[in-house]
Amino acid sequence: MIVAKTPAAYSNEPGNLGKAGPRIAALGSKVYAIAGRTAWSKAGPALTDSLKQEGIVFSVRLLEGPCTLANIERLSEEAERFEVDVILGIGGGTVLDLTKAVGDRLGLPVVTVPTIAATCAAWSALTVLYDDEGRSAGYLPLGSSPALVLADTGILSDAPRRYLASGIGDTLVKWYEIGINVKPGELGGLDARIGLSTSRLALDILKEHAVPVYNALERHESHPAFADVTDSIFLLAGLVGSVTSEVRRAGFAHAIHDALTWLPETHGSLHGEKVAFGLLAQLVLEGKRAEAEELARLHRSLDLPITLQELGIVGDSSAAIAAVASRIRFPQDVLDRLAFEADADRLAAAIAEADRIGRTIIHSQIPV
Template sequence: MIIVKAPNRYINEPDILSKSGEWIVAIGKEALLITGSKALEAVKSTLLPSLASAGVSYTLQFYNGTVTRDEIEGLSQQAENGKFDVIIGIGGGKVLDISKAVGDKTGLPVVTVPTIAATCAAWSALTVLYDEQGRSTGYLPLKQSPVLALADTRLLAAAPKRYLASGIGDTIVKWYETIVNVKEDPHSIDVRIGTNTAKLALEILQQHGPIAYQEADHGEVTPSFIETTNAILLLAGLVGSLSGQSSRAGIAHAIHSSLTHFPETQNTLHGEKVAFGLLAQVVLEGKSDQEIQELGELLHVFGLPITLQQLGITEDAASVAKRIAKGVILPEPAVSQLAFEVNEATLAHAIERTDQLGRAITQKVLV
């Protein structure tokens, strides 16, 4: 059995938020807007007037916390106590994730409005969970994706380029994480579809990503920027839209989750930690030095962390690598099907070696 979860509509175009009301009114007329102060400032001259013109009333709920089960429960109660018929999440990944989770719990349709292109949260039927200290506690699968995702490329192009880089890192990893799980049997069709979609995203980012990264910050919507944001929001989202019977080992994301338990990484973004995890994964796979070098240099072009120090960790690499490896959690059935060995020792060695290679790349010295 294959389950497909995707938005009913995904619109990626400049100034779409100025026309957002006409799309949202068909979904609901009493909206709970979950957002942050910066995100609201970014859309107040476009989305809010459009909602008013379309006859959609709204109540603002500011959210700047961590996506915990308690926070989801609290916001869900607020949503149920009101007379809302739609939830609109406006902001980055955490705001969109909690908006989707509240919609899932209350049965209300969700509209996502990303203000940064840092993850595929605007599309996915998944919420990443944390504890009060910001440490990853797992994932909450949702019954469905948002009904509508509105990606205003003019707004996204004005965001700091660091967020775009994070989204690029989080998307590049999709191909590397899916390809290692591919098996030639009828029950893995979902993984094979995901792999080919992820490959397209990787090819687009290799061609257009560096150009879009250089163009970001200025609010200019160029062909390369459109291609890049579609890869991050649409294609990366599509990779996770299909799920079947086979379990998958998301190694780079598992390393990311372990890294969230290190307070030193608090100021790094999701895609930044994932990027380091990706480089560690290809080392773990035993890829050639040339392939590892090329990937590391590509990540470095986007300013993504490829050393422990860039993640904020300054203690001895060998020691911290063991602690990171100990915190990596992967599904055993998927690990047993991999073509390379994955355990605490091999993970620790790969993480330490990644730090060495990363330092060499940043210093332009080959190890």
């Protein structure tokens, strides 16, 4: 059975927040807003003016800490006490994932306002869970995507470009992760075919435009493809996960990310940075070393980590690699559909080889 969950409306354009009031008013008149502190300082003034012009009553909760079940429960209870009819999230992936879970729990429409283009969290019908220590704690499927996604390219372009690179890394992964679940010569299910087509479009856009857009941000210049790149991160990557079926898939890049979060030394790395390195290991695991090298060079152009050291793991990494590989487990029926073997030993070897590829590329670029 195919299930599709998408936002009712999506918009990504300059000045969007100043026009948010009427669109949010169509959903309700009393808003509970969850925001990151920096995000609210950037987006709050325009949103506040627009909401007040529509007579919308709202309260703002500045979030600190990870997206945990306890925080979801706490903020759900607070929103319920306020008797609101709309949940609004302003910020990055942590804030937006928590916002969606609160809205899902209360059965209320959700509006997401991403202030960084680091993941597709603004779009997806999924919340990524962590524990109080910042370690991966699984995923919470939601009944629906947000009712409304409002992205403002002015806010997004003003954010540190590291977040955009992280979002690019997270989006590049989509096509490769879906592809391993469809064997060569097979058509795949409709959900996989939709995912492959959509993620291929995102991949093509990013391979052409990601580096020029990223470099333009360093010069504080606008680039005509900025909207295409951010739409790829939010809309196209979001669409990839919007269409699902009962068939389970393997995604090694994200599995490596999840396992890396259990190493405290990696907590300074962003989601997309860990996922991007995980993709290099997945390609090695598939026997595609040359492709891993090519992608590592693209990652390098975006200042994405291509070694374990750049993720925070310094010195002898053998114990860390073994720990990561041992945490990655997929059901046997999923592994049986792959065109390659993926046991813990092979995973560890692939992670180590991906690290060697990255170190070789970095060494070759050092002036002598």
